[in-house]
Amino acid sequence: MEARTTESRQVHERGAGILLPVSSLPGKYGMGTLGGEARRFVDFLKSAGQHYWQVLPVGPTAAGNSPYQSPSAFAGNPFLIDLEQLCEEGLLEKKEAEVVDWGKNPNRIEYAAIHKHRMPLLRKAHSRSGEEDSAAYREFCGAQAHWLEDYALFMALKERFCGKVWQEWNEDIKKRTPESLGKIRRELDAEIKFWKFIQFVFYRQWMQLKQYANRSGVRIVGDIPLYVSMDSADCWAHRELFLMEEDGQPAYVGGVPPDEFSEEGQNWNMPVYYWEAHEKTGFSWWKQRVAGAGSLYDKIRIDHFIGLSRYFCIPGVDAPAARGAWRTGPGEKLLRAVGEAVPVSRLIAEDLGDRNEATDRLLQQFDIPNMKVLAFAFDGKENNPHLPHCYEKNCVVYGGTHDNQPLKAFFQSDAAARRFAAHYLRLPLGRDPVWETIRMGYASVAETAIFQMQDFLRLGDGARMNTPGTISPDNWSWRVSPKALSARLARRILRMTLRYGR
Secondary structure, eight states, X not given: OOOOOTTSOOOOOOEEEEEOOGGGSOOSSSSOOSSHHHHHHHHHHHHTTOOEEEOOOOSOOOTTOOTTSXXXXXXXXXXXXXXXXXXXXXXXXXXXXXXXXXXXXXXXXXXXXXHHHHHHHHHHHHHTTOGGGSHHHHHHHHHTHHHHHHHHHHHHHHHHTTTOOGGGSOHHHHTTOHHXXXXXXXXXXXXXXXXXXXXXHHHHHHHHHHHHHHHTXXXXXXXXXXXXXXXXXXXXXXXXGBOBOTTSOBSEEEEEOOOSSOTTOEEEEEEOBOHHHHXXXXXXXXXXXXXXXXXXXXXXXXXXXXXXXXXXXXESTTOOGGGOEEEEOOHXXXXXXXXXXXXXXXXXXXXXXXXXXXXXXXXXXXXXXXXXXXXXXXXXXXXXXXXXXXXXXXXXXXXXXXXXXXXXXXXXXXXXXXXXXXXXHTOOTTOOOHHHHHHHHHHSSOXXXXXXXXXXXXXXXXXXXXXXXXXXXXTTOBOOOGGGSOHHHHHHHHHHHHHTTO
């Protein structure tokens, strides 16, 4: 067991990184992928003196294109597979990818075009691959069988049932009777093999990219949501691990209560875990999940970490959040189990929101760095924990998260915050506070400083990654311009990195 406690503290080294989703990379096939542009971004990070590349979850996306609503807690996003690499391997012809209209705006992902054209190309690649006879393919399928078998069948069944949620499938398949699963596996054998092939290709390309990054001195920070989507292979295959009714509908869902940010609270419609069942298995599903993330990432940010100490339970889908209640989470028991799969020294806690003493005790006991967000710092309160003079070393400072406005837009829209920041930073009136805010984060005692690419580029609201609580084509669709990743910008970031010992 490698769980860290207050008796065994980890050594904290100063570092810095940039938050940029893989999908936001430039490229000519509609969205960022795991190919050449990703390697060029690693080169940019290296030249800027950065040690970390933080990405959003890289799992498959569903309706709304949110990486936090995925049909699998283990699978990779097929849309991130690099088509040029498939062309180099002879699985696609360049003209097959180039004749597609991927959209007119290179700074936006047009998901309608992605959904229409990406999978047919991947099916062509599969039909030409012959990978199923390779030792590498068989080894991958064997190593990942604990999730891959159910995921591939789940996706094949989604096709069979025209995209319906699994609660609306035929009763025997919904309940996974052995006879029905055996029969349907035989019927859908070809489709199941396609989905396995897709994951084999994703994982191969991802590991090639990760190895390139690590050789360049860049470590990948990945993000895993605490909860999983209701319409997922995980819920369908492991109903016993979630608080669900007999018909497959969740008895309780996660969310947050009404607060100063949301008068009605939030209902996420994501099933909550049956923690007692997880504990009886020694948290084996969680060990597998975190071990899988540990193979993909060098550091793992656990989204909604506070849900491990206590979580908000709302009775039923679409129920008002005000009807929910707090329950005690698995806390220390889960983290000790997770520490058997991946050292907890590789974790980062997203502990934003309704903090509590139990969460603070977990962070201290296991020596896990938590998050400070400068966009939350300038509310006029001098003891605000997000202000740098309140930091301890063991934390990660961010300008903002994927759910926040870029700093430029934040300061433009909040005059009071702009005034407070100008006073705190001792800025001359009228001077742009964005770079000074970045400098303040770099100068702080925080172990790591990570800022969004949008902030280094001083972009406004048009570059916002996501607006929580909304469904919009603008969410999750921003892409960086290749010309923006200039040598001049890298040199400017490098100077700051060196100046503050990061």
